[in-house]
Amino acid sequence: MRFREDEEKYLDLIEKSRLGSSEDFQQLYRRYWPLVRRLWQRYNIAGLELADWEQEAQVVMLEVIRLYNNQGPRMFSCFLKECLTNRIRDLQRQSQAGKRIPTERLYALTDEYAEVIIDFWHHSPDEIIYCRQSIKKLLHNCSQFERKVLNYLHNGYSIEEIAISLKCPKRSIQSALHRCHLKLIQVLSKEK
16 A cells, blocks of 8 residues: 555656656655765766766756656656666766877877887796796685686686676676685785
8 A cells, every 4th residue: 555655656746747846856856866876976987076967867857757658656767777877877988088099199109109118918037937826826725616717707708707607696706706816915925
């Protein structure tokens, strides 16, 4: 019974907001404020203040209200969450686009620039031996599952792809990687 009353309140707020009631819109927005804040915290876009994101979220909500076709509050919530997530991802892409180097600032790799480029892939034999020994010790300290996860990761698989390949939850893969990270720190600290 309580759920039915709450559902009717949501539908009423959505409809009144569609008709232009700013009070009802603000009340509806306040109900989704935790979601708005959580997305802002999760994506943590440099230069995007919470107040700016709130305005963006309100614009998104107005558009969702306009497009919403009375399929119930759950569908409204899902649609709103998806639209908010898409908008914050767009903002994230826009902020990342500013970090790209414009083509007019790129230089050809001629001999005169070859001297200033540092090749990080060529290391001394001592560094290579130290790295291989550390990896060998790490793998010795890892469980069979952790070694499988590291092998997949080394071959370019994402965490999601590893979880699918090993038929286990994504959280198990993340935990295994965390344990491997701690074990690597242990191995490296013993070397000093």
